[in-house]
Amino acid sequence: MISKITAILAKEITSDLRNPYTLAGSGLFLLSSLFVCYIAAKRINVVATWVALFWIIILFTSFNAVAKSFVSETRERMLYFYTLHHPGQFIASKMIYNGLVLIVLSSVAAFVYSTLFSMEINDLALFAYGVVFGASGISFVLSMLSTIASKAGRNLTLLAVLGLPILLPIILVAITLTKNAVDGIDWSVQWKYAFVLFALNVVCLALSLVLFPYLWRE
Amino acid sequence: MKLHISFKISAVVLVLFAITVGMLVDVPRLDILNESIRNLFYHVTSWFAMVFLFIASFVYSIRYLNSGNEQHDLLAKIFVQVGMVFGAAGLVTGMLWAKYTWGAYWVPDPKLNGAAIALLAYLAYMILRNSLTDSLTRAKISAVYNIFAFVMMVIFVFILPRMTDSLHPGNGGNPAFSGYDLDNTMRFVFYPATIGWILLGLWISELRFRVDSLSQKMNDDLDIKSDRLDSIPRLDEE
Numbered sequence: 001m002i003s004k005i006t007a008i009l010a011k012e013i014t015s016d017l018r019n020p021y022t023l024a025g026s027g028l029f030l031l032s033s034l035f036v037c038y039i040a041a042k043r044i045n046v047v048a049t050w051v052a053l054f055w056i057i058i059l060f061t062s063f064n065a066v067a068k069s070f071v072s073e074t075r076e077r078m079l080y081f082y083t084l085h086h087p088g089q090f091i092a093s094k095m096i097y098n099g100l101v102l103i104v105l106s107s108v109a110a111f112v113y114s115t116l117f118s119m120e121i122n123d124l125a126l127f128a129y130g131v132v133f134g135a136s137g138i139s140f141v142l143s144m145l146s147t148i149a150s151k152a153g154r155n156l157t158l159l160a161v162l163g164l165p166i167l168l169p170i171i172l173v174a175i176t177l178t179k180n181a182v183d184g185i186d187w188s189v190q191w192k193y194a195f196v197l198f199a200l201n202v203v204c205l206a207l208s209l210v211l212f213p214y215l216w217r218e
Numbered sequence: 219m220k221l222h223i224s225f226k227i228s229a230v231v232l233v234l235f236a237i238t239v240g241m242l243v244d245v246p247r248l249d250i251l252n253e254s255i256r257n258l259f260y261h262v263t264s265w266f267a268m269v270f271l272f273i274a275s276f277v278y279s280i281r282y283l284n285s286g287n288e289q290h291d292l293l294a295k296i297f298v299q300v301g302m303v304f305g306a307a308g309l310v311t312g313m314l315w316a317k318y319t320w321g322a323y324w325v326p327d328p329k330l331n332g333a334a335i336a337l338l339a340y341l342a343y344m345i346l347r348n349s350l351t352d353s354l355t356r357a358k359i360s361a362v363y364n365i366f367a368f369v370m371m372v373i374f375v376f377i378l379p380r381m382t383d384s385l386h387p388g389n390g391g392n393p394a395f396s397g398y399d400l401d402n403t404m405r406f407v408f409y410p411a412t413i414g415w416i417l418l419g420l421w422i423s424e425l426r427f428r429v430d431s432l433s434q435k436m437n438d439d440l441d442i443k444s445d446r447l448d449s450i451p452r453l454d455e456e
Binding site: 148151153158161162164166169172173207215 | 283335336338339345346349350355359361362365366367369370373374377
């Protein structure tokens, strides 16, 4: 089970490293949108705006980065995977891979963003927690929905339409958590947001593992 | 799906009861709320009916994934459609109520935003259905999305607003309407009204189900007998 998942994971990583242009494309998309925001706004003093802009950038980058994960798989290759793996293992490794990519991308984003728009983050640990689990939650939902959208044939538009309403709980909790972290609000208030963000990750993971086998053979 | 006639009669009776008695009954006199407290009979009941229909749709999506029965898929779709009508009614009545008690049709409140986003998710479900042409693929994929959307709706509408401050009655430390209803007169209208709207929703769903399955049957027959156009079965023959 674990060895299968790591095998698919290793395949994803090597195939992306051999052909790094798609990953580099997502990274470049992220950097350009960061820079466009910087040129447009130059300074952001309000914490709420600062955090909201950050998450909008993360959201667009993740749509861009995750959409390719199933679009790039041709029908024939999917049939081949179908003979090799259990669907649960397949979606689990896809989600882990997308989660890793997004966590790396959003960490880079957090670093560059806070360099461009200087802001004093009072609770750095909790901010990092919010970014990591927010990004992983987004990637879990989008991995699942990009399979749905790829079946329907209209990829990016449909993914956005399907994804935004479902992503909102995660985004909203992540925004509140990171905003409070920047403000340095005490743990006694923050723990419930931290818990809900984690629980949302678990819910998305469990739902995808249960539901993906039904989509698999289509 | 076939509703017994007694359900239909009680739907009509209960809804009429809710509309007339809901307007005439004595309600507690409270500051700010005043007569707008009667919205309990219309706004809250339509949301209850919507939630009931969405739960029904969720159940039928799960049943479809287990059974592969196309009728279950059709029912899941119809419950979403009818549920959205009740959702829209709940949204409009809520906005009117908000105008007279909070002073604005829409305020940035977690409960309101949750409700709007939940409706958006179900609109996305309808768009997804329409963008798939093959009926088997459509049934399977939309059932999966429906289950996903329902779980997120539950989290968004019922769990998240309770964590933050909310103006909405029943959230963020505000008392729900039951806190104002000291002599139980409002319950006396509220419960029948809820049941009445739910039954009415089921009745509408049943009618839609019958129309949709007949037109589906007609299309199937058309495919078979396309060379004999004069033998198309007509609706009134059923």
